[in-house]
Amino acid sequence: IDPSKKLSFRRCISDGDLVIVYERHDTMKAVKVSESSTLQNRFGVFKHSDWIGKPFGSKVFSSKGGFVYLLAPTPELWTLVLSHRTQILYIADISFVVMYLEIVPGCLVLESGTGSGSLTTSLARAVAPTGHVYTFDFHEQRAVSAREDFDRTGLNSLVTVGVRDIQGEGFPDDFTGVVDSVFLDLPQPWLAIPSAGKMLKQDGVLCSFSPCIEQVQRSSETLGSHFTDIRTFEVLLRTYEVREGKMESCQGDEGSSFGSSSFGSLPCKRRQTSNEGSNWQENPSSPMIIARPSVEARGHTGYLTFARLKCAA
Ligand code: SAM
CATH class of the missing domain: 3.40.50.150 (Vaccinia Virus protein VP39)
Known part of the structure; x- marks a missing residue:
């Protein structure tokens, strides 16, 4: 394969290609595709021969029905x-x-x-x-x-x-x-x-x-x-986990109070609606956007x- 084509990932996976097998954002590994090989992980056995001819980014299945994604080996x-x-x-x-x-x-x-x-x-x-x-x-x-x-x-x-x-x-x-x-x-x-x-x-x-x-x-x-x-x-780089959730209690102004949710104890702010004027409203039963710094964020x-x-x- 000519080198300029090999660097492009707008093509299908070939025998001999390097792919990033993605299980989750923190579980990935580089694998060289070889027609006669298999990959085994907790989701089952994957035959490389099933991957050849599929575009980069494809979701592929194991014999047990588990799946992974085959991503292009970008520098990132x-x-x-x-x-x-x-x-x-x-x-x-x-x-x-x-x-x-x-x-x-x-x-x-x-x-x-x-x-x-x-x-x-x-x-x-x-x-x-x-x-x-x-x-x-x-x-x-x-x-x-x-x-x-x-x-x-x-x-x-x-x-x-x-x-x-x-x-x-x-x-x-x-x-x-x-x-x-x-x-x-x-x-x-x-x-x-x-x-x-x-x-x-x-x-x-x-x-x-x-x-x-x-x-x-x-x-x-x-x-x-x-x-x-x-x-x-x-x-x-500060990564935040942002979710919509319900806070059990939320008192005080402007995020100075703490409530509890599946995120644990967090400063909370509820989304403002157009009628609410400039004050943050408290209504513990309605969903709100909650955010916290990701535990994986690097310093x-x-x-x-x-x-x-x-x-x-
Ligand atoms: N920037 C690299 C990366 O992103 O993978 C990591 C570089 S690593 C922290 C520093 C490297 O500098 C080491 O591999 C070390 O062997 C090399 N190094 C240290 N002193 C050097 C020198 N005097 N001349 C050349 N390389 C040197």
């Missing part, structure tokens, strides 16, 4: 199922990085370290079909595993994984002055920043991810000499520092 889903060899970036940070690094099809991007390849997968999709991501890690086995993953996800024509100590040696000189964007997820990014600056085209953008503010301060000091527009962001991951290479005077 890959990030949720990949094997964690390191800490990884998640999609809230990843989408911000791709946007603020201004990565578009055709871009040339440098990354270090590769880690588990979570970010790299999204970078590869963003530069496709004509760009390329060169990603470096000094850990040989991680580089090997990352290459295997890019083979599985069909991204190997868009990504090259190199083994190199980027903090010690910098990026290879071959990239000097031709790179659109650089991304660093390293313990001491300030050591790699001078080399990153040499690699970027005029106006190119760098991003460094660091979990601690002390790392951000040190990187920003180094950035100051060759970069401009230095900005640090923290992306906090702090790290700070993203962006900077643009200063134009030569």
Whole structure:
């Protein structure tokens, strides 16, 4: 199958494809389709041969009548199922990085370290079909595993994984002055920043991810000499579970009171109707919209520092 077709998921599943088998939002796994194989889980036995020829997104049934969905291995889903060899970036940070690094099809991007390849997968999709991501890690086995993953996800024509100590040696000189964007997820990014600056085209953008503010301060000091527009962001994704339910009791104003429901004890507000004017009404027997932060919501991951290479005077 030609690589550009393989990257498109507007097609039917073929023998040899990677699919994400979705049981529930927190139970998914990547499976390579093989005509003669089966998948067994708590819902029964699924024959891969039944999957071939079905569009991505199909619901498929086991011999016992249980079902799963066969989803396309998008970077968003890959990030949720990949094997964690390191800490990884998640999609809230990843989408911000791709946007603020201004990565578009055709871009040339440098990354270090590769880690588990979570970010790299999204970078590869963003530069496709004509760009390329060169990603470096000094850990040989991680580089090997990352290459295997890019083979599985069909991204190997868009990504090259190199083994190199980027903090010690910098990026290879071959990239000097031709790179659109650089991304660093390293313990001491300030050591790699001078080399990153040499690699970027005029106006190119760098991003460094660091979990601690002390790392951000040190990187920003180094950035100051060759970069401009230095900005640090923290992306906090707050997911709410929202349901309509009945509260047993709800007193007081403006969500300052607590009631109980299947959600437990919660601050509550009832939906206003057009006749109700500006005050919240209380009527414990009528349904209301109730929300609470999801228990799965992640907190702090790290700070993203962006900077643009200063134009030569
Ligand atoms: N951003 C990655 C992802 O989303 O999967 C995770 C990167 S992981 C936290 C950091 C990686 O940097 C590790 O794999 C580590 O081996 C690599 N690393 C640390 N120091 C390095 C150095 N001096 N040169 C190259 N890679 C380095």
